[in-house]
Amino acid sequence: MFVCVCNAVSDRQIQETVAAGASSLSDLQATLGVATCCGCCADLAVSYLGKRSDSQATPATNGNLQ
């Protein structure tokens, strides 16, 4: 799903960027452009920063069906 509609940034892209070492909203902004327009997605984008686990990064908002 898209986290950042303004810049068409998906939750998957954010997860991959966090897994690659992003540790702040600034890192995500610099890499993906997330939260650089209206800013509505900033809180959700930040919520991914603490989820660096390789196998259990399954945010409740990812829309996966089991």
Ligand code: FES
């Ligand atoms: S939804 Fe991300 S900057 Fe607008």
